[in-house]
Amino acid sequence: MIGKWSTLSLYNSEHKAMRGALISLVNGPALRDRVLPKIDEFMQSYLHNWTDKILDFQKKSNESILLLILKLVASKEENIPSTKELEEALHQVFLTFFAPAINLPGTTYNKGLKARRKLVQMLGNIIEEKRASICSRHNDILDTLLENSEYSKNSVIQFTDEQIIDQIFGIVLSRYSTTSYVLMMAVKYLHDHPHVQDELRKENLEIRKGRPVNYTINWDDYKCMSFTRAVVMETLRMTSVPGFFRRTTEDFEIKGYIIPKGWRIFICTIETNKDLDIYPEPLKFNPWRWLKSNLESHQHFMLFGGGARLCPGKELGILEISIFLHYLVTRYRWEEVGENKIVTFPKVEAPNGLYFRFHDL
Numbered sequence: 409m410i411g412k413w414s415t416l417s418l419y420n421s422e423h424k425a426m427r428g429a430l431i432s433l434v435n436g437p438a439l440r441d442r443v444l445p446k447i448d449e450f451m452q453s454y455l456h457n458w459t460d461k462i463l464d465f466q467k468k469s470n471e472s473i474l475l476l477i478l479k480l481v482a483s484k485e486e487n488i489p490s491t492k493e494l495e496e497a498l499h500q501v502f503l504t505f506f507a508p509a510i511n512l513p514g515t516t517y518n519k520g521l522k523a524r525r526k527l528v529q530m531l532g533n534i535i536e537e538k539r540a541s542i543c544s545r546h547n548d549i550l551d552t553l554l555e556n557s558e559y560s561k562n563s564v565i566q567f568t569d570e571q572i573i574d575q576i577f578g579i580v581l582s583r584y585s586t587t588s589y590v591l592m593m594a595v596k597y598l599h600d601h602p603h604v605q606d607e608l609r610k611e612n613l614e615i616r617k618g619r620p621v622n623y624t625i626n627w628d629d630y631k632c633m634s635f636t637r638a639v640v641m642e643t644l645r646m647t648s649v650p651g652f653f654r655r656t657t658e659d660f661e662i663k664g665y666i667i668p669k670g671w672r673i674f675i676c677t678i679e680t681n682k683d684l685d686i687y688p689e690p691l692k693f694n695p696w697r698w699l700k701s702n703l704e705s706h707q708h709f710m711l712f713g714g715g716a717r718l719c720p721g722k723e724l725g726i727l728e729i730s731i732f733l734h735y736l737v738t739r740y741r742w743e744e745v746g747e748n749k750i751v752t753f754p755k756v757e758a759p760n761g762l763y764f765r766f767h768d769l
Contacts, residue, residue, distance in 0.1 A: 409504050409520055410581065411574030415720065429567075430575060430720040433549050439723055440627045442547055443480060447731050448625045450476050455735045459768050462745050464761040469592040470495055470584070476728060477583045481576055482534050482550045494530070497523040498584040506754040527580075531573045550576065579721065587725045589756040591732060594643040596762065597693050598737075599744055604639065604695060609737040609769075611635045616738050625731060636730045638698035644711045646693060647756050651676040652713065677710050740766045 415427045432438060454472050474491045478484040504520030511518050538550055553572045567575075598605040615629050651674050658669050667673060682690040686708055687697065703709060712719040719725075745763040750756065 409501060409517075409524060411570075411577055413571040413574035414578045415575075426571075426575065427720055429553075430579075433552055434579075434721055434724040439727065443724065444627060444630065444727065444731075445624070446480055446548075447476065447728055450479055451731045451735050452624075455732070455739060458740060458766040460766070462763055462765045465595055465764050466592050466758045466762045469595070470588045472732065473583050473588040473591065473728065474580075477580055480549055481579060482538060483548045484534065494527075494580075495584070497527050498581060501527070501581065502585050502755060524577075527577060528573055531576050531580075532569070535569060535572065549579070582719070582721055583725070583728075585755065587728055590640065590643050590647065590725070591729050592758070592762060593647045593750075593756060594639060594729060594733065595736070595742070595764070596750070597643055597646070598639070598733075599742060599764065601693055604693065605737065607635055607695075608639055608733065612734045612738050615734070625734060630727065630730065633730050633734070634699060635695060636733055637726060638695035639733065640726050640729050641698045641704070641711070642693060642695040645681045645687065647752065648677055648681050648711055651678060675710065680708050680710060683708065737769075739769055741769060742766045 413426065415423060415430060434443060451472075454475070471491045474494055500516075500523035501520050504517050507516035507520075509517050511521065535550065535554070538554060550572075553567055553575065598608065611633065615625070615632060616623065653672055653674055656667055656669050656671050656673060660667055680686065684690060686703075686706065697703065712722040742764040745765050748758050748762045749760060750758050750762070
């Protein structure tokens, strides 16, 4: 479903090569020099003119992340597929992760396969558009992948179109299935905990202090957002995905039990994220816990997976949410409208929407 060239599907040297390629696109110098300016430009524009409006923030978070990732991947701002169409297809693919792999008409898996084919066709069309306008480079993720494609004579690493599509598909799906709901829940938690919102606003207003109206966030500014990062981490801890599957590569023992090589095991992160020994008062939304102890380096920290399988887009996701929150809290306050229900399985969502009224700061 996620593609045979996705980093989630690969092992050993192939996994290492593909993961390394992804990391080079969305981490380190690339994140600082190419990605951050585009995220900043997008967020400034997207969060413009929300004053006195009642908005379904679930829709806004999904829309913002999907539009942003299309901008980062392919510099798509015009003639893009509708976000509703994209979201419906991505949601259908996501549902297959919790359904039996039975490919019969009408089953969730069958609908997911159709949705994936639709998404692959969309991505294929974007690639063809890119190749047709090869003289107009935007230094985006797809430009970089195409430079290293099998059609490029000078590339050191040569990717096929199938490999490129699977990588882009993975980036888009991960942004939809994690980043958008974490952003939604961060804004919900900030509403429900005014003292946290005040502290977040204080940190970000200090960054804005003395700047012109049309200022931009640079890398040094971002590295100063320690409490903002803590808010993102605490939101992830409180609303993380239930867990993930892994395959054992050798026999190993845990608490007297032998887990044989080749078994599929489920890592239940929803339990470790609520462990009293690691997180005192685990049901309390407390971003300060991330400032007082080095929790990100703790051996049980698995919000983004771990080891060689650590999510290559970890820092990209944190950056996206942090810049969104910066412009949100330095421009607006918000109040919840109506009673909004939130469910957490199979994915975090508000079935009837999550409505806020926004006011100028």
